[in-house]
Amino acid sequence: MTGMSAAPGPGRPRDPDVDRRIARAALDVFGDTGWAGFAMEVVARRAGIGKATLYLRWTSKEALLTHALNTGLVRVADVDTGTLRGDLVELAAQILGLYGGPSSRAALRLTLEAGTIPGVAENYHAMREAQFHAARAIVRRGIDRGELPASVSITMLLDTLAGGAMMHALSTPREKQEDPAAHAQRLVDFLLQGTFTRVDQP
Amino acid sequence: MTGMSAAPGPGRPRDPDVDRRIARAALDVFGDTGWAGFAMEVVARRAGIGKATLYLRWTSKEALLTHALNTGLVRVADVDTGTLRGDLVELAAQILGLYGGPSSRAALRLTLEAGTIPGVAENYHAMREAQFHAARAIVRRGIDRGELPASVSITMLLDTLAGGAMMHALSTPREKQEDPAAHAQRLVDFLLQGTFTRVDQP
Numbered sequence: 001m002t003g004m005s006a007a008p009g010p011g012r013p014r015d016p017d018v019d020r021r022i023a024r025a026a027l028d029v030f031g032d033t034g035w036a037g038f039a040m041e042v043v044a045r046r047a048g049i050g051k052a053t054l055y056l057r058w059t060s061k062e063a064l065l066t067h068a069l070n071t072g073l074v075r076v077a078d079v080d081t082g083t084l085r086g087d088l089v090e091l092a093a094q095i096l097g098l099y100g101g102p103s104s105r106a107a108l109r110l111t112l113e114a115g116t117i118p119g120v121a122e123n124y125h126a127m128r129e130a131q132f133h134a135a136r137a138i139v140r141r142g143i144d145r146g147e148l149p150a151s152v153s154i155t156m157l158l159d160t161l162a163g164g165a166m167m168h169a170l171s172t173p174r175e176k177q178e179d180p181a182a183h184a185q186r187l188v189d190f191l192l193q194g195t196f197t198r199v200d201q202p
Numbered sequence: 203m204t205g206m207s208a209a210p211g212p213g214r215p216r217d218p219d220v221d222r223r224i225a226r227a228a229l230d231v232f233g234d235t236g237w238a239g240f241a242m243e244v245v246a247r248r249a250g251i252g253k254a255t256l257y258l259r260w261t262s263k264e265a266l267l268t269h270a271l272n273t274g275l276v277r278v279a280d281v282d283t284g285t286l287r288g289d290l291v292e293l294a295a296q297i298l299g300l301y302g303g304p305s306s307r308a309a310l311r312l313t314l315e316a317g318t319i320p321g322v323a324e325n326y327h328a329m330r331e332a333q334f335h336a337a338r339a340i341v342r343r344g345i346d347r348g349e350l351p352a353s354v355s356i357t358m359l360l361d362t363l364a365g366g367a368m369m370h371a372l373s374t375p376r377e378k379q380e381d382p383a384a385h386a387q388r389l390v391d392f393l394l395q396g397t398f399t400r401v402d403q404p
Contacts, residue, residue, distance in 0.1 A: 036238065108314050111372060112307060128373070155374075156366070156392045163365025164358070170313060171330070172357075190358045191393075 014057070021047045022054065024102070026068035031105030035117045038065060062119035069110065069120070070127070072103050077134040084142030085188055091135060092165045092184035100169035100177065108170075135162075160191055216259070223249045224256065226304070228270035233307030237319045240267060264321035271312065271322070272329070274305050279336040286344030287390055293337060294367045294386035302371035302382065310372075337364075362393055 025047035030038050040061055044054045058064040079090045098107050114124035139154045164187055168177070177183070227249035232240050242263055246256040260266035281292045300309050316326035341356045366389055370379070379385070 034236070105314060108310065112310050112314070132373075153388070153392065155370075156389065159369040159373075160362040160366035160389070160393065163367070163369030164362035165365070167361040167365030167368065168357075171334075171361075186355070187358065187362070190355065191362065 018047075018049060018053070019057070022049065022057065022064070023068040023071050026064055027072045027103050027106040030065060030068070031103070031107075031109055034109050035065075035113050035120075040064070060119075062117070065117070066120055066123045069106070069124070073098060073107060073110075073127075076131040079134065079138060080141075084138070084145065084147040085192065087138040087142070088161060088188045088191075089181075089184045091138065092161055092187050093180050095162050095165035096169050096180040096184060098169075099166045100174075100180065104169065157191060161187065164191070220249075220251060220255070221259070224251070224259065224266070225270040225273050228266055229274045229305050229308040232267060232270070233305070233311055236311050237267075237315050237322075242266070262321075264319070267319070268322055268325050271308070271326070275300060275309060275312075275329075278333040281336065281340060282343075286340070286347065286349040287394070289340040289344070290363060290390045290393075291383075291386045293340065294363055294389050295382050297364050297367035298371050298382040298386060300371075301368045302376075302379065306371065359393060363389065366393070 022043065026038075026043050029043050029046055033042075038061055040054055040058075041051055043061075043064065044051045047054070054064070058067065076091060076094065079087050079094075081087050081090060098104070110124060115121050135158050136154055139148065139152070139157060142148045143150050143152070165184070168183060168187070178186075224245065228240075228245050231245050231248055235244075240263055242256055242260075243253055245263075245266065246253045249256070256266070260269065278293060278296065281289050281296075283289050283292060300306070312326060317323050337360050338356055341350065341354070341359055344350045345352050345354070367386070370385060370389070380388075
């Protein structure tokens with residue numbers, strides 16, 4: 001640990017820009033190569049910082065990846081706009097941003113590999129559980145406010161919302177994708193209104 | 203090529219069971235390790251056959267993986283039951299089977315890696331285009347038969363159908379998943395009927 005006197009010590013505030021670059025680089029490396037190619041040196045190089053600077057912040061690659069995933073991926077828990085439609089549009093926009101944005105490959109890798117990465121599997125499972133419960137709470141609040149019938153299948157609504165957003169982001173060519181906010185609104189209205197009824201209703 | 207006289211020559215019919223075992227093993231290896239770990243020796247070992255037997259059928263790992271993907275993944279093009287609901291249920295069941303079945307990891311890997319695998323990228327792109335057109339044809343036939351209004355967003359219906367099936371298969375614990383055929387019907391009815399209208403209609 002000699003020769004590192006110029007690096008910020010634990011008592012000095014961290015540079016948030018460096019933190020962001022590290023998290024971004026960690027997600028990029030994980031997305032490109034998966035856990036098999038995830039190494040501190042590679043992340044440091046991608047972030048344009050020294051290995052020592054990285055080790056000052058994170059002592060293991062498990063902790064580094066966990067942090068990057070926690071800060072870089074979807075934050076469903078924060079959604080509460082006051083209306084069902086508003087909450088679902090925000091949720092859909094988050095998912096469109098995740099799978100259509102720079103963390104897309106990392107999110108897909110995680111689906112494939114999370115279960116096999118030591119120290120990450122438990123955190124991933126807990127994150128998924130938290131997202132699952134937050135998303136269900138959104139729909140339950142809508143039912144409580146009378147915005148949806150109590151008989152609605154919450155799981156089906158959330159599967160088609162999240163899956164429809166993911167599918168759009170992954171399969172529609174970038175140049176054909178509309179503005180994520182506009183697409184999120186169209187998706188939610190489509191699910192809340194259905195298709196058949198437009199023919200069947202008088 | 204000496205010492206292979208016991209192997210079937212090009213003029214003899216192939217054993218379809220061996221072909222199936224090879225395709226299964228190829229999808230398993232690709233799902234587990236991706237293209238980085240995909241090698242003829244590894245597939246032969248997983249299939250429980252000799253390397254020579256494998257090389258008699260496939261001269262390159264690109265050709266082997268392409269064949270396995272073509273035979274093992276979704277076959278949307280074959281769907282035409284005569285009704286929109288019937289076709290969509292069949293399509294949803296295929297996707298539930300794909301992401302909930304033994305080829306799930308291979309299908310996810312493909313989404314991540316297809317673009318970077320030599321010889322596979324073009325085939326994957328063509329397969330996706332064919333699936334895309336076959337799925338759109340299903341909905342167009344439904345519109346022609348008056349089963350859906352012409353104003354429906356075909357893309358939105360297919361994104362939510364395919365995405366909803368994929369999300370269910372990937373995120374619902376196996377022990378909580380209902381029979382795929384029953385779930386496919388519930389999913390299609392949910393999308394065709396909507397949720398809001400049950401409250402809003404008198």
